[in-house]
Amino acid sequence: MPAPGSVPALEVRGLVKHYPGVKALDGVDLVVRQHEVLGLAGENGAGKSTLLKALVGLVKPDAGEIWVRGEKVRLRSVVEAADHGIGMVFQEQSLVPNLTAAENIVLGSEGPGVRRGIYRWDTMRKLAQEQLDKIGSHIDPLARTDTLSFADRQMVEIAKVLRIEQRTQHPPVIILDEPTSVLESKEIETLFTQVRRLREFASVVFVSHRLDEVLDVCDRVSVLRGGQSVGEVPTAGALPAELHRMMIGSTGSDDHYHDTAAVRTEEPLPPMLSVRGMSSSTFRDVDLDVRAGEIVGIVGVHGSGREDVCRALFGAEPISAGEVTLDGRKLDLSSTRAACAAGIGYVPAERKIEGMVGPMSVAENMTLTKQKSRCAGPIVVPSKQASLVDRWIERLSIRTPHRGTAIQRLSGGNQQKVVLARWLVAGDIRLLLLDHPTRGLDIGARSEVYRLMRELANSGVATVLLADSLEEAIGMSDRILVMSDGRVTKEVACPSGSKPTPLDLVKEMV
Ligand SMILES: Nc1ncnc2c1ncn2[C@@H]1O[C@H](COP(=O)(O)OP(=O)(O)OP(=O)(O)O)[C@@H](O)[C@H]1O
Numbered sequence: 001m002p003a004p005g006s007v008p009a010l011e012v013r014g015l016v017k018h019y020p021g022v023k024a025l026d027g028v029d030l031v032v033r034q035h036e037v038l039g040l041a042g043e044n045g046a047g048k049s050t051l052l053k054a055l056v057g058l059v060k061p062d063a064g065e066i067w068v069r070g071e072k073v074r075l076r077s078v079v080e081a082a083d084h085g086i087g088m089v090f091q092e093q094s095l096v097p098n099l100t101a102a103e104n105i106v107l108g109s110e111g112p113g114v115r116r117g118i119y120r121w122d123t124m125r126k127l128a129q130e131q132l133d134k135i136g137s138h139i140d141p142l143a144r145t146d147t148l149s150f151a152d153r154q155m156v157e158i159a160k161v162l163r164i165e166q167r168t169q170h171p172p173v174i175i176l177d178e179p180t181s182v183l184e185s186k187e188i189e190t191l192f193t194q195v196r197r198l199r200e201f202a203s204v205v206f207v208s209h210r211l212d213e214v215l216d217v218c219d220r221v222s223v224l225r226g227g228q229s230v231g232e233v234p235t236a237g238a239l240p241a242e243l244h245r246m247m248i249g250s251t252g253s254d255d256h257y258h259d260t261a262a263v264r265t266e267e268p269l270p271p272m273l274s275v276r277g278m279s280s281s282t283f284r285d286v287d288l289d290v291r292a293g294e295i296v297g298i299v300g301v302h303g304s305g306r307e308d309v310c311r312a313l314f315g316a317e318p319i320s321a322g323e324v325t326l327d328g329r330k331l332d333l334s335s336t337r338a339a340c341a342a343g344i345g346y347v348p349a350e351r352k353i354e355g356m357v358g359p360m361s362v363a364e365n366m367t368l369t370k371q372k373s374r375c376a377g378p379i380v381v382p383s384k385q386a387s388l389v390d391r392w393i394e395r396l397s398i399r400t401p402h403r404g405t406a407i408q409r410l411s412g413g414n415q416q417k418v419v420l421a422r423w424l425v426a427g428d429i430r431l432l433l434l435d436h437p438t439r440g441l442d443i444g445a446r447s448e449v450y451r452l453m454r455e456l457a458n459s460g461v462a463t464v465l466l467a468d469s470l471e472e473a474i475g476m477s478d479r480i481l482v483m484s485d486g487r488v489t490k491e492v493a494c495p496s497g498s499k500p501t502p503l504d505l506v507k508e509m510v
């Protein structure tokens with residue numbers, strides 16, 4: 001009998017899972033030690049979410065074994081997994097929208113929150129508040145979940161999964177599948193503090209496409225490629241480039257923004273987009289100029305109003321004042337249909353909700369706007385459309401069995417790529433509004449998106465970018481506006497050759 005500390009918290013041996021046309025898991029091995037934070041890295045579609053879903057009973061493996069603390073188990077449901085102390089925060093959010101945060105947190109593990117079938121609201125609220133306090137969140141437990149921001153809902157999910165502590169005598173295993181992709185840097189810090197605290201009494205499995213983050217918060221990283229385990233590395237002293245090489249199986253360039261320098265024209269062009277004094281309930285007096293060929297980044301903390309500015313420019317949020325022109329003509333901001341017709345493309349951050357139609361095929365999702373667009377011209381010839389779609393599938397290395405596969409069967413990152421491709425396919429865009437376009441994408445797809453953004457800019461498209469990180473904003477933008485509390489507080493020039501540092505921007509953001 002080995003010493004208790006040496007028995008892994010969780011062990012996976014030879015796990016296999018087939019889907020029609022895809023071998024999602026191809027004999028995966030994985031060891032999660034007690035009291036460690038284990039990173040799981042791999043390209044989009046490598047099999048990470050499938051593996052983790054098998055660990056919480058949501059995916060039934062075709063072959064292989066799962067061992068919990070030295071005992072072989074069968075996990076047939078989330079409840080069975082929870083009884084073994086395994087809980088997961090999902091990449092696709094799982095909260096019930098019309099319930100309060102407190103109800104969502106306590107749901108399924110009510111404990112003293114229910115007495116003889118009757119809900120004790122005070123107790124539930126208190127239990128939920130305790131969980132929220134643990135992660136330093138100030139969300140009102142009585143707020144309805146559908147009124148919360150995406151990031152706040154993510155915090156509610158984390159608070160919820162932590163309830164598993166109450167359920168088991170043993171140290172739990174908490175699985176976080178891309179918990180940071182929708183969070184801003186301050187919230188990420190809070191989460192990481194929480195993850196480090198969790199290590200004291202639990203094991204954590206952590207997935208992120210930001211490799212610096214993985215190396216920062218994890219003790220060890222396991223790498224998946226094409227549904228197979230390809231190796232493990234301790235994070236101490238490891239570099240993102242090494243991890244990336246293991247993920248793709250060859251030497252990849254680490255230089256994300258490389259080759260993306262703007263093609264400079266001699267004279268400055270007049271602005272393509274001109275915004276003067278635009279106001280709404282969430283931002284005030286916004287002035288913004290974007291020239292053809294220019295990428296303008298807007299940075300700001302959560303609640304700075306930058307997302308709302310983008311939504312307003314797409315006609316998705318009413319404005320109360322302001323003049324907005326595109327190419328010298330007054331822009332109709334009354335509807336998204338009018339915005340599309342004027343040549344505006346918008347890649348929303350919440351692509352799952354606003355961006356895709358789950359049961360429809362990859363091809364249909366990719367060509368949605370083209371069909372709806374006023375400028376679609378003659379009816380799209382199916383075979384022509386098919387080869388167009390195939391070209392984009394190849395260009396963004398979208399992992400799908402076929403262009404006819406339903407988008408909901410793709411991995412999270414590959415779904416993102418399809419929605420992104422829709423706007424690039426559209427072809428008649430003059431202003432592109434990108435809200436976190438690289439969210440959830442692996443490094444390879446990200447550099448491809450950077451190249452495409454620059455290519456579109458060089459062809460005369462004006463771009464507004466809400467980047468995923470300050471580094472991305474600096475790397476990609478020609479100019480950066482800082483927003484704080486609904487106002488533009490600063491403009492920073494960002495030409496290649498003399499870029500500001502992230503610190504320069506942070507100083508302006510607070
Ligand atoms: N329900 C499903 N039906 C069919 N195929 C699926 C299903 N779920 C996943 N797949 C396929 O299995 C493979 C692995 O997907 P998975 O979601 O595990 O990838 P991932 O590593 O989590 O990627 P990402 O980083 O994009 O989230 C992909 O090719 C995906 O299309």
Ligand SMILES: [Mg+2]
Nearest residue numbers: 049091411412
């Ligand atoms: Mg995934």
